[in-house]
Amino acid sequence: MNVLEIKDLSKIYIGKINFTALNNINFNLEQGEFVAIMGPSGSGKSTFLNCISTIDTPTKGEININGKAPHKLNDDELAKFRRQELGFVFQDFNLVNTLTVEENIILPLTLDSVPEKTMKERLNKVTELLGISKLLKKRTFEISGGQAQRVAIARAIIHNPSILLADEPTGNLDSKAAKDVMKLFTTINQTLGTSILMVTHDAYVASFCKRVVFIKDGELYNEIHCGDSRVVFYKEIMDMLSFLGGGVDDFK
Numbered sequence: 306m307n308v309l310e311i312k313d314l315s316k317i318y319i320g321k322i323n324f325t326a327l328n329n330i331n332f333n334l335e336q337g338e339f340v341a342i343m344g345p346s347g348s349g350k351s352t353f354l355n356c357i358s359t360i361d362t363p364t365k366g367e368i369n370i371n372g373k374a375p376h377k378l379n380d381d382e383l384a385k386f387r388r389q390e391l392g393f394v395f396q397d398f399n400l401v402n403t404l405t406v407e408e409n410i411i412l413p414l415t416l417d418s419v420p421e422k423t424m425k426e427r428l429n430k431v432t433e434l435l436g437i438s439k440l441l442k443k444r445t446f447e448i449s450g451g452q453a454q455r456v457a458i459a460r461a462i463i464h465n466p467s468i469l470l471a472d473e474p475t476g477n478l479d480s481k482a483a484k485d486v487m488k489l490f491t492t493i494n495q496t497l498g499t500s501i502l503m504v505t506h507d508a509y510v511a512s513f514c515k516r517v518v519f520i521k522d523g524e525l526y527n528e529i530h531c532g533d534s535r536v537v538f539y540k541e542i543m544d545m546l547s548f549l550g551g552g553v554d555d556f557k
């Protein structure tokens with residue numbers, strides 16, 4: 306079953322000169338899949354993710370998430386849809402600095418008036434899974450970058466979203482913290498069955514996924530699947546990236 310179905314998606318930025326950032330993209334994400342989107346700088350990765358996350362509006366085409374078309378909802382319905390169906394993880398964590406770690410994590414449930422008992426149960430489950438149970442009373446400035454990203458991930462999955470969307474989730478982390486975060490994504494994907502779609506520049510980070518989809522000049526160019534060896538998969542990703550080209554600093 307597909308949790309995400311995209312048909313003929315195009316995004317044209319209108320300006321003095323119109324720019325086609327996405328051109329007729331067709332893409333499906335199966336329930337429980339873990340997929341990375343890669344491509345040279347400016348190829349349309351963030352635009353693609355932003356259209357799915359409803360931050361941006363498609364110019365043409367259809368996006369269906371869990372059988373619903375978010376871009377056809379009114380503002381109130383859309384706000385509820387985003388809170389219930391989607392989880393977001395960003396490069397810069399986006400935690401609320403005036404709240405404690407615990408308050409940050411339960412924020413999506415508070416907004417939906419979930420009963421306190423259910424809130425506690427879910428809080429315990431995700432914080433144990435992510436190894437952050439001891440941080441709950443801390444403020445955001447008292448935790449490290451790696452811990453902050455774990456808190457952001459906990460907040461993104463506490464409401465059991467249909468899809469977890471991540472835009473460069475390891476972009477602000479050192480290599481050890483990045484590896485830890487990718488191991489956690491793998492655990493979340495395998496234990497909770499959460500479907501994950503992630504944009505990354507980093508081939509090592511992408512090698513934790515089961516499928517990597519490459520975008521070039523706003524079009525889906527190719528995709529590769531992970532076989533038995535993650536090391537071989539990493540090499541295949543690197544080969545594809547060097548084939549696609551882009552700036553020297555585009556990829557790690």
Ligand SMILES: Nc1ncnc2c1ncn2[C@@H]1O[C@H](COP(=O)(O)OP(=O)(O)OP(=O)(O)O)[C@@H](O)[C@H]1O
Pocket residue numbers: 318319320324326344345346347348349350351352353
């Ligand atoms: N609001 C906008 N108005 C006009 N053009 C835009 C706008 N946002 C993005 N673009 C253009 O659309 C193209 C795709 O941008 P996008 O940010 O999706 O690329 P990306 O692959 O995520 O790049 P990067 O890896 O550098 O973040 C780029 O050429 C960019 O300049």
